[in-house]
Amino acid sequence: MAIIFKIRTSRNRLLILPILCFAVLNYTEAQTSPRQPAKLDTFRPGEVWPDVDGNHIQAHGGGIIKIRKTYYWYGEQRGKDLDPQYRYVSCYSSKDLLNWKFMGNVVKMLPPDSLTGRWVLERPKVFYNATTKKYVMYFHIDDRQYKVAQVGIAVSDKPDGEFSYVKRFRPLGQESRDIGQFIDDDGTPYLVFEDRPNGFHIAGLSDDYMDVVKDMTLVKAHMEGGAIVNYEGLYYSIGSGLTGWKPNPNKYSTAPTLEGPWTEFKDIAPPEANTYGSQSTMLIKVVGTKKTTVIYMGDMWKPSTQWDSRYLWMPLEFIDGKLRLPQPRPWKLNIKTGEVTFPDEK
Numbered sequence: 001m002a003i004i005f006k007i008r009t010s011r012n013r014l015l016i017l018p019i020l021c022f023a024v025l026n027y028t029e030a031q032t033s034p035r036q037p038a039k040l041d042t043f044r045p046g047e048v049w050p051d052v053d054g055n056h057i058q059a060h061g062g063g064i065i066k067i068r069k070t071y072y073w074y075g076e077q078r079g080k081d082l083d084p085q086y087r088y089v090s091c092y093s094s095k096d097l098l099n100w101k102f103m104g105n106v107v108k109m110l111p112p113d114s115l116t117g118r119w120v121l122e123r124p125k126v127f128y129n130a131t132t133k134k135y136v137m138y139f140h141i142d143d144r145q146y147k148v149a150q151v152g153i154a155v156s157d158k159p160d161g162e163f164s165y166v167k168r169f170r171p172l173g174q175e176s177r178d179i180g181q182f183i184d185d186d187g188t189p190y191l192v193f194e195d196r197p198n199g200f201h202i203a204g205l206s207d208d209y210m211d212v213v214k215d216m217t218l219v220k221a222h223m224e225g226g227a228i229v230n231y232e233g234l235y236y237s238i239g240s241g242l243t244g245w246k247p248n249p250n251k252y253s254t255a256p257t258l259e260g261p262w263t264e265f266k267d268i269a270p271p272e273a274n275t276y277g278s279q280s281t282m283l284i285k286v287v288g289t290k291k292t293t294v295i296y297m298g299d300m301w302k303p304s305t306q307w308d309s310r311y312l313w314m315p316l317e318f319i320d321g322k323l324r325l326p327q328p329r330p331w332k333l334n335i336k337t338g339e340v341t342f343p344d345e346k
């Protein structure tokens with residue numbers, strides 16, 4: 001870059017020199033500091049999803065809560081360079097569900113009490129209790145063979161603070177592997193848990209959220225990755241088959257109340273698409289000024305390169321009490337109005 005100018009008077013020289021130094025310093029800094037990634041405006045299902053610092057989001061099998069205007073996304077931290085002794089839960093925050101800031105690992109845990117060897121901590125879900133002012137995290141805790149089949153609880157005073165481990169147990173005395181969370185429109189929290197011998201439960205929590213106390217329903221289907229939404233007066237539950245991290249055709253059922261009766265399970269997408277390579281994790285309802293949009297939040301697991309596991313988020317289609325996960329493609333969400341657009345379809 002050549003800068004050609006003439007310095008005519010000594011007064012001008014005095015002014016121009018500091019400006020020149022400033023410009024050169026700024027130019028050098030711009031060349032050496034990492035480039036801030038641009039703000040995202042489009043959801044791109046299945047692609048690497050950078051957080052605001054440009055790192056692929058690590059929040060697998062996650063759960064999301066909204067505190068005032070901020071969403072918090074908690075999930076399994078499966079980053080590449082973690083200490084293998086620990087299990088981690090990450091926390092991200094966002095105002096638009098698209099641009100996420102990494103708030104840190106809010107859980108970094110050694111195996112608690114008598115749990116030894118290779119153990120698992122999966123599918124963390126956080127509930128905020130407005131009475132106790134505590135953030136209560138549930139997670140699936142297990143041994144490597146998945147025989148323990150319990151939930152664990154950890155608690156924090158802040159959404160992005162350190163969560164302290166409290167206890168582990170079998171909810172309602174039953175086996176519990178994959179868990180899901182559902183907060184109804186009136187704020188009542190429910191834990192969804194997969195009980196292998198029986199089916200999947202939707203269960204109410206105690207007043208302090210520290211226990212699972214009320215079985216709302218036992219859906220006698222062998223489904224995991226359980227997710228629920230209440231949309232236009234009907235409850236929809238989604239779950240996946242029991243094929244581990246391998247995708248399968250996820251299904252849904254509906255009921256007028258959480259107690260049921262639940263309909264037969266039907267495919268959410270053409271069965272040969274295997275849920276477009278994803279597994280259900282949660283359903284997020286965005287109530288906008290013009291439209292209510294329900295987002296299917298799915299994981300695309302990569303078992304041997306877990307840090308590279310992706311996400312499939314798509315707005316669901318509802319027609320006459322039927323639900324459909326459309327073909328994944330780029331989409332935009334107006335977080336204020338709730339409206340969705342597809343930029344490639346003009």
Ligand code: GAL
Nearest residue numbers: 061122178224225243244245
């Ligand atoms: C899946 C489950 C995941 C994880 C995985 C391990 O069935 O949904 O959360 O447990 O198995 O194989």
